[in-house]
Amino acid sequence: MEGRSLDIDAVVDSQQRSWFSISLLLLCCLVMMVDGYDNQAINYAAPLIIRDWNLARELMAPVFSLSILGWMLGSVGFSVLGDRIGRRNSILLSVALFGVFTVAIPLAGNLVQLTGLRFLAALGIGGAVPMVVALLSDSSKAGSKALKICVLYLGYTVGSSGGGFLAATITPAYGWKSIFLIGGAGAILACVVLAMALPESIRYLVLSGAPRTRVAAALRNMRPDLSFPEGTEFVMRETSQRRLPVQSLFTDGRTAITIFLWLALALSFVTHFYVSAWLTTLLSDYSGRMTIPVAQRTAALFQMGAAFGVVMGWLVDRRGISALTSVMLLAAVPVAAMGIAGSSAAAAMSLSTISGILVLGSAPGLNALAGMVYPAFMRCTAAGAAFATARIGAIIGPAIAGALIALRAPLEVIFAVGALPMLAAAAATFMLDRSMAASKAGGIAETPVMARR
Secondary structure, eight states, X not given: OOSSEEEXXXXXXXXXXXXXXXXXXHHHHHHXXXXXXXXXXXXXXXXXXHHHTTOOGGXXXXXXXXXXXXXXXHHHXXXXXXXXXXXXXXXXXXXXXXXXXXXXXXXOOSHHHHHHHHHHHHHHHHHHHHHHHHHHHHTSOGGGHHHHHHHHHHHHHXXXXXXXXXXXXXXXXXXXXXXXHHHHHHHHHHXXXXXXXXXXXXXXXXXXXXXHXXXXXXXXXHOTTOOOOTTOEEEOSSOOOSSOHHXXXXXXXXXXXXXXXXXXXXXXHHHHHHHHHHHHHIIIIXXXXXXXXXXXXXXXXXHHGGGGHHHHHHHHHHHOTHHHHHHHHHXXXXXXXXXXXXXXXXXXXXXXXXXXXXXXXXXXHHHHHHTTSSOGGGXXXXXXXXXXXXXXXXXXXXXXXXXXXXXXXXXXXXXXXXXXXXXXXXXXXXXXXXXXXXXXXXXXXXXXXXXXX
């Protein structure tokens, strides 16, 4: 590596497992854990809020939808910011934002105040995930990006599913406010840890023209065996672009890829949040099939299924997008079957777990694509735009379920409708796979398996 120039891409791709790579993954997982907990907190608290405030069930639908709107706006806003001020600073800002406003939610005295505080918290919740995906993608070898990004979702799963089990334990004694107090305080504590230990993206530093000494220090953390003689120039295969990153989503052969990725994410998120937002309420307050603590645990099992995302990442790294298509097709079956599970808690829990494995387990694979098929200069913006589009589906899903609940639709119909978007999402991933033709994927996809032969 001695000489007048040093290829940053070669350095990143030649790195071995080290304390730097392990600690970066753990810190990113920490962000995902507190994000997952605070994101799902409102869903676990909803039936208790309905009971304590004597609300009509359908009045919670705007809380869910505006929360997801805030999440969508945060995805876009923080992602653009991440390509301007860096991944690290954007992560710190987003975690601090959702930590402060989550811990303030127990101060709400009515539905309007609850909705406002949750919306503000959701801005930060939405901003954290694309930033973490971009940071980890920037720092990972090409052949392991999907797997590492999907490992991130283990952190999210620990937070989102663990929150359900914790809620079932603490709310009978301390009420729904305790869910938000724990989540907000945990995020603020995590922000302190991140401020002390989270590094900046090496690729961002080079593309943004950071001082040579800062780039060299970041490289030594990644590869302590390297030396940098005076005058060494740090170079990358890509350069910063004059055009806006958003424009670049639809240039250089990326138009079809972008459109079908957005469709796949949005459609899968219709089902994801259709079930996530209402499952606790549907199984307890709406149908009376089980008590609130048992329904909270059942919803937690659905969230736990996201751990399958690690396997999904391994499959995407080796089999490409076609693996996602198969999983998403299968996902519709257990979601629809939850509506005919009867009064058996065991059956509902089993189907909830299988649904989570297939619905949530496929999501990290799709999210990983947003960090893999775009170059570094636009990676935050691309990931944020993809996640923001997904949030459109996340807004639509709970709203559709809320409308069916207001109409007193049978539970069988509610879950059957919730399963249909997964079939459409599978069709979108099939078309995305077809769009990754070798002639268009050159310079876009970072692993050979992503380009169709």
